[in-house]
Amino acid sequence: MGVFHMILNATVVLGIAGACMGVLLALASKRLAVKEDPKLARLTEALPGANCGACGRSGCRNMAEQLAQGKASPNDCPLTSESNREEICRILDIAPERRDSLCAQILCSGTQELAPLRFEYTGLRDCRAAMRFGGGNKACPYGCLGYGSCAAVCPANAIVLLNGIATVDRSRCLGCGLCVEACPKHLIRLLPAELAFRVGCQNPEKGVEVRKVCQVGCISCGICQKNCPADAITMENGVAVIDQARCTHCGLCAEKCPRKVIWCLKDPVAAPTKEEENNDAVLSE
């Protein structure tokens, strides 16, 4: 009986107290409602709502407030889709500015079949944790470890782990750059989304060294550079770099590359080779 009373008393008292507080809050929120800018709700609606902080504000709500006050530009948010950005510009009654859309690219092509591992790693599935063991278990010290620290921070789930390396789904990538900061190997670059070809390697070592640790790594042989009709390719830090402004999308570099490390990201003008098609399929997956 005593216990029953105790439980009953406690429940009733807390229940009543909770209900009183609830009613009080409900009344207060009705009574004290502040008329806010009707734009604010529409702006919040148009923003992605990911609260990722890539714009430098403390969440999408804050961004909407700053937008309404004219303290922020719609371009500050890297996640908003093109149509939503236009919508925001309409709400704010300003002219939309062109923005170069960027897309994350991972500078490593060494899948588990192509780039050997030095040892078995069974620790935490996190690149930063794996890095602690002598820089990770991949033989190539510059290669992708494939434990997905980048995928974990991606707000759009655009990074998938495929055959032991991270790959970016370009259709989903929003170009926010969170993965660039997350990668302990500094493997991820934000490159223009129009880029048609890219070199999937950042190993600056000499060809001999690269060959020891990876079957696809760029050996800086310069064949692409010699074959490029538009002089768009230069050798920087031991890897080929394609100048987007000069590239004519002919696809000759990818075709001639002896290591097949130049990846086609879009349909080239020339017919794609078989490898390129395969690579394309991997990328779009």
Place this chain on the structure above:
Amino acid sequence: MKDLLLLSLNAILIENVILVKCIGICPFLGVAKKTSTACGMGLAVLFVVTFSSFVTWLFQHWVLAPLGLEYLQTVAFILIIASLVQLTEMVLKRFMPPLYEALGIYLPLITTNCAVLYAALNGARDMGSLFSATVNGFMTAAGFLLALLLFNGVHQRLQQCEFPPSLKGVPAELISAGLLSMAFMGFQGFSL
């Protein structure tokens, strides 16, 4: 008057909520980096603690004690504090927008601040009158603000120091917080 003075001294220095009781360490370490945020957090706590000490004392002595339900203190106080923070937020937003802007994100954060609960429990349990409970709450929060500002000063000095890599950042902060806390042990000598 003498009693109130002693009560204030006790709440601010001798039993400082952060540096002596080690309660509310999270905002202490997290918010004290900038003077503006330290002030914002401290003032928001000051506001809410004073208010909640008042209400929780009433709840304790008018509701819980007559019904013999003192063991519900913690859960009931959490309920009250959470609702009060919400209410405070609404009132401020409506009537004092500049203050609301200044306190910003810190106001809702206080819902989960244990220093607030400590002050409420302490006041409701040990204080004989509503007035002294409220003053105790206010002064406890003043001690919180004092500790935040002191540590903010220490933090700014720390940033200009060279540390060995293993001590850089959080370890150095924790050590200096410990030293600050030891300095406050000196006040234990006042037996009031």
